[in-house]
Amino acid sequence: MSGGASEDPGGGTATGRVREASGGGMAIARESEDFEVGPMGGDTADRPGDAPATSRAIVVDAPGTHRLVTRPRPKPGPGEVLVEVAAAGICLSDREVYDGNRAPGYVRYPITPGHEWSGTVVAAGPGVDPALVGRKTVAEGFRSCGTCERCRAGDTSLCSAAYAETGFTHPGAFADHLVVPARLLHPLPDDADLRGAALLEPAAVVAAAVRAAAPEPGERVAVVGAGTLGLLAVQFLAAVSPGELAVVDPRHERAELACRMGATHARAPAQSPEVHGRYDLVVETAGARTTAAAACLLARRGGRVVLTGMFAEGAVGIDPVHLSVSQLTVRSVFGAPSAAWSYAVRAYSSGLIDPASLITDEFPLERYADALALVGGGDPKTGKVLLRP
Structure with missing residues (x-):
């Protein structure tokens, strides 16, 4: 990548x-x-x-x-x-x-x-x-x-x-x-x-995200996307012993693979509103139109979000009101x-x-x-x- x-x-x-x-x-x-x-x-x-x-x-x-x-x-x-x-x-x-x-x-x-x-x-x-x-x-x-x-x-x-x-x-x-x-x-x-x-090379990109995120043992962590970057993120984060490691992806095959690689569970994007505000750390890897905004909604108040996907023009932006009221820390990774x-x-x-x-x-x-x-x-x-x- x-x-x-x-x-x-x-x-x-x-x-x-x-x-x-x-x-x-x-x-x-x-x-x-x-x-x-x-x-x-x-x-x-x-x-x-x-x-x-x-x-x-x-x-x-x-x-x-x-x-x-x-x-x-x-x-x-x-x-x-x-x-x-x-x-x-x-x-x-x-x-x-x-x-x-x-x-x-x-x-x-x-x-x-x-x-x-x-x-x-x-x-x-x-x-x-x-x-x-x-x-x-x-x-x-x-x-x-x-x-x-x-x-x-x-x-x-x-x-x-x-x-x-x-x-x-x-x-x-x-x-x-x-x-x-x-x-x-x-x-x-x-x-x-x-x-x-x-x-x-893609593992190094994920490593940059993990270093920026500074995960701690026992934290609730979510990964948005289960492609190459997302699955590598699951492997890196599983090694830190999170209390919960969720993956959000619409594809059943990918969700199953993520769970075999260390995720505790997976859910489709349509189920995400059920866990808005739950996670200490959210790592976004998909780069899809709505995933940056969705990742911020998953994070708890005062939580951390790291964006690793590359977004095309027309992507949905992060709500600045939500960002400021929730006091989120948002980082991005490029290379x-x-x-x-x-x-x-x-x-x-x-x-x-x-x-x-x-x-x-x-x-x-x-x-x-x-x-x-x-x-x-x-x-x-x-x-x-x-x-x-």
Whole structure:
């Protein structure tokens, strides 16, 4: 998940199946060898014989148009590493890129999408510790400057420099390999499951929300929405031992899955008026038209609300009278600072969260069109969709 998209609507049980049949509503990508080679660095620390001389990538040339291209394997420049991609998640932000619905300034065509990923470092550019080669890793997507006032305060997701993000303005992980700044890496334990680790980007967004919410044991907590962010929020919050952990979602399949992941109960939005003013903390994850206002109604007087969904124009606003009279504390989350990434990686490495349980479908790069068609397709049994280069 990244700025500019609402919660993806997939859900359901984890089957981990890899689809191999052809089909889908979009044109099947064609192989091409006509591709511009990425930055060529100087001498690099490399793991001998571990990566092929060529690398494939999905390129979205313009909205609605994509190719599967083959190019020479990119080399990392100074301060960069080359990562062999193990898995990459697809979210609605990626669908926005393909459909041309992403806000101007937040995508740069032609682009290789993919901001949710995991992989292994296979080469280190000049100035990078060669010991990183061979390490399993994930990395922050926002390419913060590291020098502005907000970055120096640790709020890297509030960087005041020009927007730059892997998969939107820089080549992403819908490829065999990608090049990223080494400073953005969050190395994983040697025994880490890279399949589940591909979801650590949305997990970091949820971690930012949980850190902002500061939940305490025994509190009554509600999560609005049971998509990828909502189900990850349930896992994070369940680890804090709330007295009650409710999920609000209209889809029965999602509600059941949330309860299996730690929610104490679930209810449909139509039942929400019965519990208005009940919860100490409400985490909104859906980004739907009415969910911000609905989340505030669920919170008790003096309660806390954290908004993580991305709302489109026309969303129902929060009633300022209710906000002031109820003395609510409302926070919002856009992306994830470095501290939230560290929080998510620690939670994953220690087994407190299980992102792999959200995965339902996996495709090779050649099936990008079919994978993308599932995202936002409305099937409640579709959860997280992965590309496996």
